[in-house]
Amino acid sequence: MKLDKNYWEERYLENKLGWDIGYVSTPIKTYVDQLDDTSLKILIPGAGRGYEARYLHENGFKETYVVDIASQPLRHIGEVCPDFPPEHLLENDYFKIEEKEFDLILEQTFFCALAPRLRPQYVKKMYELLKPGGILVGLLFDFPLSDSGPPFGGSAEEYHELFRDSFTIQKLERAHNSIPPRQGKELFFIFEK
Ligand SMILES: C[S@@+](CC[C@H](N)C(=O)[O-])C[C@H]1O[C@@H](n2cnc3c(N)ncnc32)[C@H](O)[C@@H]1O
Numbered sequence: 335m336k337l338d339k340n341y342w343e344e345r346y347l348e349n350k351l352g353w354d355i356g357y358v359s360t361p362i363k364t365y366v367d368q369l370d371d372t373s374l375k376i377l378i379p380g381a382g383r384g385y386e387a388r389y390l391h392e393n394g395f396k397e398t399y400v401v402d403i404a405s406q407p408l409r410h411i412g413e414v415c416p417d418f419p420p421e422h423l424l425e426n427d428y429f430k431i432e433e434k435e436f437d438l439i440l441e442q443t444f445f446c447a448l449a450p451r452l453r454p455q456y457v458k459k460m461y462e463l464l465k466p467g468g469i470l471v472g473l474l475f476d477f478p479l480s481d482s483g484p485p486f487g488g489s490a491e492e493y494h495e496l497f498r499d500s501f502t503i504q505k506l507e508r509a510h511n512s513i514p515p516r517q518g519k520e521l522f523f524i525f526e527k
Contacts, residue, residue: 337449337484339403339427346406353443353485354382358389360511361522362442365471366390373397374437377463379428380444384411384418391418399436403427429455435465441472441523446485453496461500464527470501473509473520490521501525 335341345351358366366386372394378387381400384407390398392415401424402408408423424431428444429452445456460470477487490506497503502525509522 337447342402342404343406346404351382353447355513356385358385359442359473359513361473361509361520362386362440363389364511365440366393366395369395369438375399375435377401377433377436377439379439379441380447381407381411382443383407384415386440386442387411388415388418391415398422399424399433401426401428401431429459431463434463436463437465437468439463439468439470439472441470441474443473443485446475446483446487448484448486450479450483450486450488457496457500461527466527468527470525470527471523473512473516473522476508476519476521493521493523497525501527 366389374395375397376390376395376399378384378400381387381402384400387398387400388411399422400408400411403426405425408425411418411423412420424433439460448456464470474493475485475487476489479487479492493506494503504524504526506521506523509520512520
């Protein structure tokens, strides 16, 4: 199966959106709620319908960007949040975006949506996108990696191994405030460039 633009557009067209919880997830909301600096330049890759991006925008984080390879979720964000800057809705492949110098990148069900062979490239791209000292924060699934996906799983050990050469692992632990269907199945992390 090729996880390309066509694949994702088709999922949106058929409304097969098992990942779409319909609201900002509790761990991300909790993290955002303790941020003071609304001038942070923030990216949400593979943002889907962008509940987290919209929450940030509504709370004054006007330098929030999203990237998604599919056009439909970005159109949706523009419709439900008309004052979200259209130039911050990047319809592109994450691996090709040129906007840089992010202070913060929020990960949620994007890493797990990519073919596992792309994981080293994901790390390299995150490193390029962040400012020195920039932070990658979010959630990674904690269930065994297999061929059946997306979502593709992984473990704390694997993620440690993958990120430790480029990032300082400040936190990588079982999330305590996951949404009910994901309880016990995800890790909350903070990695610093
Ligand atoms: C599993 S969904 C998660 C959406 C969102 N993060 C959420 O939690 O609701 C994965 C998203 O990543 C997007 N995507 C997949 N591959 C991508 C790529 N290479 N570059 C940018 N977006 C991509 C898909 O179109 C889809 O919207």
